[in-house]
Amino acid sequence: VYPTEILRSGDLEGHLSMDPSDVVSVSRDFGGLSSAEPMAVLYPASSRDVARLVRSSYESARVFGVSARGHGHSINGQAMTGNGVVIQMSGHRKAAPPPRVSERLMYVDVWGGELWIDVLRSTLEYGLAPKSWTDYLYLSVGGTISNAGISGQAFNHGPQISNVHELEVVTGKGELVTCSEDQNRELYHAVLGGLGQFGIITRARIALERAPQKVRWIRVLYSNFSAFTEDQEFLISLHRQPEALKFDYVEGFVIVDEGLINNWRSSFFSPRNPVISSLHADGGVLYCLEIAKNYHQSNALAIDQEVEALLKKLKYIPGTEFTTDLPYVDFLDRVHKAELKLRAKNLWDVPHPWLNLFVPKSRIADLDEGVFKGILGNKTSGPILIYPMNKSKWDERNSVVTPNESVFYLVAFLRSALDNGDETQTLKFLENQNQQILRFCEDRDIQVKQYLPHYTTQQEWMRHFGDKWELFSRRKMEFDPRNILANGQAIFKPYFDLDVASL
Numbered sequence: 001v002y003p004t005e006i007l008r009s010g011d012l013e014g015h016l017s018m019d020p021s022d023v024v025s026v027s028r029d030f031g032g033l034s035s036a037e038p039m040a041v042l043y044p045a046s047s048r049d050v051a052r053l054v055r056s057s058y059e060s061a062r063v064f065g066v067s068a069r070g071h072g073h074s075i076n077g078q079a080m081t082g083n084g085v086v087i088q089m090s091g092h093r094k095a096a097p098p099p100r101v102s103e104r105l106m107y108v109d110v111w112g113g114e115l116w117i118d119v120l121r122s123t124l125e126y127g128l129a130p131k132s133w134t135d136y137l138y139l140s141v142g143g144t145i146s147n148a149g150i151s152g153q154a155f156n157h158g159p160q161i162s163n164v165h166e167l168e169v170v171t172g173k174g175e176l177v178t179c180s181e182d183q184n185r186e187l188y189h190a191v192l193g194g195l196g197q198f199g200i201i202t203r204a205r206i207a208l209e210r211a212p213q214k215v216r217w218i219r220v221l222y223s224n225f226s227a228f229t230e231d232q233e234f235l236i237s238l239h240r241q242p243e244a245l246k247f248d249y250v251e252g253f254v255i256v257d258e259g260l261i262n263n264w265r266s267s268f269f270s271p272r273n274p275v276i277s278s279l280h281a282d283g284g285v286l287y288c289l290e291i292a293k294n295y296h297q298s299n300a301l302a303i304d305q306e307v308e309a310l311l312k313k314l315k316y317i318p319g320t321e322f323t324t325d326l327p328y329v330d331f332l333d334r335v336h337k338a339e340l341k342l343r344a345k346n347l348w349d350v351p352h353p354w355l356n357l358f359v360p361k362s363r364i365a366d367l368d369e370g371v372f373k374g375i376l377g378n379k380t381s382g383p384i385l386i387y388p389m390n391k392s393k394w395d396e397r398n399s400v401v402t403p404n405e406s407v408f409y410l411v412a413f414l415r416s417a418l419d420n421g422d423e424t425q426t427l428k429f430l431e432n433q434n435q436q437i438l439r440f441c442e443d444r445d446i447q448v449k450q451y452l453p454h455y456t457t458q459q460e461w462m463r464h465f466g467d468k469w470e471l472f473s474r475r476k477m478e479f480d481p482r483n484i485l486a487n488g489q490a491i492f493k494p495y496f497d498l499d500v501a502s503l
């Protein structure tokens, strides 16, 4: 059954398109690893349009799938549906009421398809900004808070999902519901980190702080892994002391090889830098701690002393500090600059077999031995991020799952596959390596959790959610009982794929 047969055009304020170019445009994503063409694409003009479409499926005798698509920056087809309608939430202005800032209550209300870069631009007009970020800002609010939304601020402020006061959501029954800690709490926690399974986010109320003007961005190097992780863990432990002098951002990455042509994060030093090359001479792995301190121009004099006092406590290799000062916006938008460079070299629209793992602190050294110094050999084909976060900043009632330790690391293998004759950079090779990494964790009983998870069987999803599976599936029954939403995640079998006679 075609949605266009169910929905009369007069039912919508927006536009339901079956134009092949629209259908093709939503059938791909950043991963470039899979594709699925929907029957139609909805360009909604309001949250009511979203509700009307979902309700028409829910009430129909022949259900069809509905997937919200933000900016399509998933890796494994999570925003696709092969047998239904994709709602294109981002990238067309008609739907989006402009962000509305409350200066007094320090929040902003934004459309679910709004990109974070636009959220930033509009809040800066009031001298305010969200507290918790992703490294890259051309992602939609609905897309990142369906996962968690993490970056170097998460140790202190928690992930983005810990900084959302209220949501407006269209459930799988086509109901438009406002939810928060105080009303419809179950839905609110289900949707945060809920992989799009319980509702389509049409509006989010995001916490703000006074925006810093400038950032001192620093990188220092280590050759000793435990010195590196001890320093990272020390820096994130300072969140417990609200008054303590601390960095505002703590990340890090692993430098396995010198080539790193795709190291789009290395915008202010190149691994070909003579200092790095000399340290790298014995072929060993290096670790780069990346930290930043925000400040106001009026405070510029104090920043030197504050940074010096903090750096004094760290055990990095003397003489390996790389420092730059830049406006806050440029710091937050740093990955976009690198994107433009890669685009110019035709290296952006290539397959991205990314693997993101949350690793318990007690086992992070195993990854160093077995993966960074083992499985990866001396080629990485892209940045490998590594930074710790405090579990206390994550609300256990939200849907996302994290390891069972008070501190856990993100280890992100952000690789690009190339077809340049080098076998170690091919998609097949990198996908194989990802499998080896996952097998290594399994064999050593390292209890990792995938971030931006991808599985193909429900068995695997049940393992992923562990103790939370029962809650997750109960919430699905309650908020999307006909399995209409986000079936590109392949968690619940879409209703239209089920053998109805066997139900």
Ligand SMILES: Cc1cc2nc3c(=O)[nH]c(=O)nc-3n(C[C@H](O)[C@H](O)[C@H](O)COP(=O)(O)OP(=O)(O)OC[C@H]3O[C@@H](n4cnc5c(N)ncnc54)[C@H](O)[C@@H]3O)c2cc1C
Pocket: 029, 030, 067, 068, 069, 070, 071, 072, 073, 074, 075, 078, 079, 080, 089, 112, 113, 133, 134, 135, 136, 139, 140, 141, 142, 143, 144, 146, 147, 148, 149, 150, 151, 195, 196, 199, 200, 201, 202, 452, 486, 488, 489
């Ligand atoms: C270059 C790059 C850098 C990244 N950096 C980071 C990072 O630093 N930190 C981090 O946490 N993540 C990062 N990510 C991952 C990113 O947060 C996720 O892939 C996110 O889902 C992308 O948002 P999107 O708008 O493109 O979502 P899409 O790919 O369009 O959708 C993702 C999922 O969310 C669902 N969804 C989308 N919109 C809504 C909505 N309004 N309501 C309900 N469900 C919805 C979709 O159905 C789908 O299941 C990065 C990704 C890329 C490509």
